[in-house]
Amino acid sequence: MVSVVSNRRIPYFQRSVDCSCGAVIAFANLCYKTGPSVVGKSDNRLTGIELGEVTSIWNNSKTPRADSSSMVDIARESILSQSAALASIAGGLGDSFDEVIKLIVACSGRVIVIGIGKSGIVGQKIAATLASTGTPSFYIHPAEAIHGDLGMITPQDVVMLISNSGGTEEVVKLLPSIKYFGNKIIGLVGREGSSIGQSADVTLVLPVEREVCPHNLAPTTSTLVTMAVGDAIAVALMRAKNFEPADFAHFHPGGMLGKSLHSRVRDVMRSNDLPLCDPDDDISTAVMTMTSSRLGLAVVHKDNQVLGIFTDGDLRRAMLDQGEVLSAPVSEYMSENPVCVSADDLIKDAEILMREHKVRALVVVSSRDNEDQKICGVLEIFGSD
Numbered sequence: 479m480v481s482v483v484s485n486r487r488i489p490y491f492q493r494s495v496d497c498s499c500g501a502v503i504a505f506a507n508l509c510y511k512t513g514p515s516v517v518g519k520s521d522n523r524l525t526g527i528e529l530g531e532v533t534s535i536w537n538n539s540k541t542p543r544a545d546s547s548s549m550v551d552i553a554r555e556s557i558l559s560q561s562a563a564l565a566s567i568a569g570g571l572g573d574s575f576d577e578v579i580k581l582i583v584a585c586s587g588r589v590i591v592i593g594i595g596k597s598g599i600v601g602q603k604i605a606a607t608l609a610s611t612g613t614p615s616f617y618i619h620p621a622e623a624i625h626g627d628l629g630m631i632t633p634q635d636v637v638m639l640i641s642n643s644g645g646t647e648e649v650v651k652l653l654p655s656i657k658y659f660g661n662k663i664i665g666l667v668g669r670e671g672s673s674i675g676q677s678a679d680v681t682l683v684l685p686v687e688r689e690v691c692p693h694n695l696a697p698t699t700s701t702l703v704t705m706a707v708g709d710a711i712a713v714a715l716m717r718a719k720n721f722e723p724a725d726f727a728h729f730h731p732g733g734m735l736g737k738s739l740h741s742r743v744r745d746v747m748r749s750n751d752l753p754l755c756d757p758d759d760d761i762s763t764a765v766m767t768m769t770s771s772r773l774g775l776a777v778v779h780k781d782n783q784v785l786g787i788f789t790d791g792d793l794r795r796a797m798l799d800q801g802e803v804l805s806a807p808v809s810e811y812m813s814e815n816p817v818c819v820s821a822d823d824l825i826k827d828a829e830i831l832m833r834e835h836k837v838r839a840l841v842v843v844s845s846r847d848n849e850d851q852k853i854c855g856v857l858e859i860f861g862s863d
Contacts, residue, residue, distance in 0.1 A: 587634030589615040596697040604708035644672020744821035747855035757809035786812035
C-alpha cells in the first residue's frame with residue numbers, strides 16, 4: 479500500500495516514483511475525475527496530481543467492509559442464484575442437445591475442445607471428463623492452435639468451441655481453418671446470433687441473465703452452466719455408449735477408486751495368520767483367536783471348509799443366553815452360512831456385498847476347481863477416494 483510522506487505534485491511518468499505509486503497514478507488516469515488544474519493540454523491525461531488525494535482514493539477502494547456478518551447470506555444468495563440459472567438452462571435444453579450427442583457418437587475421431595480464458599479452463603475440464611468416460615478428447619489452446627497446433631486435428635474429429643460471448647477473437651480466427659478441414663463444429667455460446675453460433679453445425683445457446691459477480695463482470699454463473707452442460711454431455715454419452723464401471727476402470731487404475739474397479743479380492747485380502755477355529759473348540763479358545771487376529775471374528779471350519787463365523791456379536795448373545803459360556807463349543811453359537819466372497823471377484827463387488835449385509839469383513843474362498851470353497855483369506859472393510 480502507498481505511504482504518503484508529503485502532498486507534493488509528481489509527474490505522470492516520473493521514474494523515481496515506486497511501482498506502487500505508479501499503479502495508483504495509472505489508476506487515477508483511468509478513473510479520477512479530471513479538472514482544469516491537473517489536465518494536460520495535449521492528451522487530456524493527468525500530468526500531475528496530489529499524491530495524498532490518489533492515495534486516499536486507492537485506500538478507500540481497498541478497505542474491506544467492517545461488517546462481515548452478512549457474508550454467509552451473500553454466499554447463500556450466490557449459490558441460490560446460480561442454482562436458478564442451472565434450472566433455467568436445464569429447462570431450455572431441446573433438440574440441439576440430442577444433435578450434439580448424435581454428432582459425437584457418430585464421430586470416429588476425437589472431440590477437440592477449444593476455448594480461452596475461463597472458457598478455456600472449463601474446456602480443459604470437459605475434455606478430461608469426456609476422455610475418462612469413454613469419449614476420446616483433448617483440449618487445444620486457440621493461441622497455440624493458430625501457430626501450428628491445428629495440425630493435431632484430423633478430419634474425423636469433432637471440434638467443440640466454447641465462448642460465452644460467441645465472438646472471442648482468438649477462437650473466431652480458427653473458424654476458416656476448421657471449416658477448410660471439414661470438421662463438424664459444436665458451439666457452446668451464451669448469445670444468440672454470435673459468430674461462433676452461426677458458424678457451428680450444432681449450437682447450444684446457454685444464456686445467463688447476469689453473472690453472480692456483484693459487478694456482473696467476472697465469469698462465474700456463465701462458467702458454471704457451461705461446465706454443467708459439459709458434464710451433461712458426458713453423462714448422456716455414457717448412456718448412449720453403454721459405458722460401464724468396468725470400462726471406467728481401464729482409464730482410472732490409480733487410487734482406491736481404480737483399485738475397487740480393477741483389482742481382485744485376492745490382491746488385497748489378508749491371507750496370513752487367519753483366525754481359524756474347529757467347531758469343537760470352546761468359546762474361550764475362539765475369543766483368544768479373535769483377539770490375536772484383531773479382526774473381530776473367528777472363522778469356524780472343518781478341513782478348511784467354512785462352517786460359520788463367530789463374532790463379537792455372537793459372543794454377546796451367548797453371554798446373554800447363559801452366564802457360563804466360555805466352555806461351550808463355538809459351533810453352538812457361531813453364525814452359520816456366513817457371507818463369503820470369491821478371491822477372484824472384483825473388489826467393487828465385495829464392497830457391494832459388505833454394504834448389503836452390513837458387515838465389516840468377508841470370508842474369502844477359492845473358486846478354483848482343485849480348491850473349491852477352500853478358505854484362503856479374510857477381506858476387511860476398506861475406504862474409497
